[in-house]
Amino acid sequence: MTPTKDIKRTVTRKAAFTAMFSSTPVAIIPGHSLIFDRVDYNEGNAYDPNIGIFTCPVSGTYLFFTSVLSDISSGQVQTEIVVNGLGKVRTLAFQDANHAQGSTAATLHCNAGQRVWVQGAYGSKAYGLTFSSFTGTLLWSDDAATNSN
Numbered sequence: 001m002t003p004t005k006d007i008k009r010t011v012t013r014k015a016a017f018t019a020m021f022s023s024t025p026v027a028i029i030p031g032h033s034l035i036f037d038r039v040d041y042n043e044g045n046a047y048d049p050n051i052g053i054f055t056c057p058v059s060g061t062y063l064f065f066t067s068v069l070s071d072i073s074s075g076q077v078q079t080e081i082v083v084n085g086l087g088k089v090r091t092l093a094f095q096d097a098n099h100a101q102g103s104t105a106a107t108l109h110c111n112a113g114q115r116v117w118v119q120g121a122y123g124s125k126a127y128g129l130t131f132s133s134f135t136g137t138l139l140w141s142d143d144a145a146t147n148s149n
Contacts, residue, residue: 010118013057016137017047021128022056024069034068034079036118036134047136056110060141066118067103077123081106084114090121091129099127107139125130 019036026034035052047054056062070077070093080087080102091102108114118134126132 013044013141014138015044015046015057015062017044017054018134018135019047019052020130021075021126024128024131026128026132027072027123028074028077028079028122028126030122033082033117033119034126034134036132040050044138051117052134053115054136056112056114056116056138057142058138058143059111060094060109060143061107061139062110062116062136063105063107063139064116064134064136065103065105066091066134066135067101068118070094070123071104071125072099073129074123074125075096077102077126078121079118079126080121081116082119083108083110083116087119087121089114093123093126101131104115139144 018040020038022038033052037049039049046057068079077093079089089104089106091104093100093102
């Protein structure tokens with residue numbers, strides 16, 4: 001029989017998603033979450049496409065990425081990845097005569113239950129469909145990190 005101390009306990013939960021907009025253009029309202037309502041992948045169902053928010057199922061290290069294309073008539077568009085109301089990183093799509101793409105990524109430690117979303121920071125419209133997206137994945141849970149050798 002194997003002693004209990006030699007057994008690796010892994011308490012992880014799969015969590016990964018990619019979502020896009022189902023239409024175009026999409027209104028950018030500063031301070032409001034962008035609702036990426038077309039879900040391409042949602043392992044663990046932690047992303048809610050009705051409100052555009054990912055709820056961390058476990059405490060751990062996550063990677064989030066967003067890319068937003070400015071609509072041709074919108075001028076500059078800025079968005080930010082937000083954790084529980086605190087902005088972490090921003091995109092900037094500076095449009096002059098054509099579309100412009102703004103992208104950003106962040107590796108963040110989040111606690112179980114914390115909510116992550118993309119919100120508008122500046123601008124009026126983003127180009128939707130598959131040209132703008134929000135992605136996140138659990139890299140490892142705190143339990144997995146402390147119980148691995």
